[in-house]
Amino acid sequence: MKAANSVVLFLVELVELGAPAAAAYWGFTVSWPLGLAAPAVLVASWALFGSPRAKYKTRGGAGRVGFEVLWFGAGVLALFAAGAPVRALALALVCGVSKALAVAWDQ
Incomplete structure (x- = not known):
């Protein structure tokens, strides 16, 4: 079970990197400044609201779920x-599965 927990944590970390990478991919298809700004906005919002040491941390419950749906949905x-x-469908599926497993295993 410990190995499975490690796999889920690794998957969650990859998904957390996937959202800004997707924003950068989209941004660079539009223009290079947007390719730099789009992931920066996501990273800044994660630092402010989503990270364990966030200044305005969203606690568990509906607030946290809403933030993560918006963030990963972006x-x-x-x-x-x-x-x-x-690729969008694949990211959505991986996000959903990883978050469901993390909730099921209290991570």
Whole structure:
């Protein structure tokens, strides 16, 4: 079970990197400044609201779920907007599965 927990934590970390990467991918399809700004906005919002040491941390419950849906949803929508619907669907599925496992195993 300990190995499974480690795999889920690794998957969650990859997903957390996937959303800003998707935003950068979309941004660079539009212009290079947007390619730099889009992931910066996501990273800043994660630092302010989502990280364990966030200044305005969203606690558990509806607030946290809402923040994560918006944050990870931004990555999924960015991939759709960039013309990569298969990648967007894959990111959405991996986000959903990893978050469901993290909640099920209290991580």
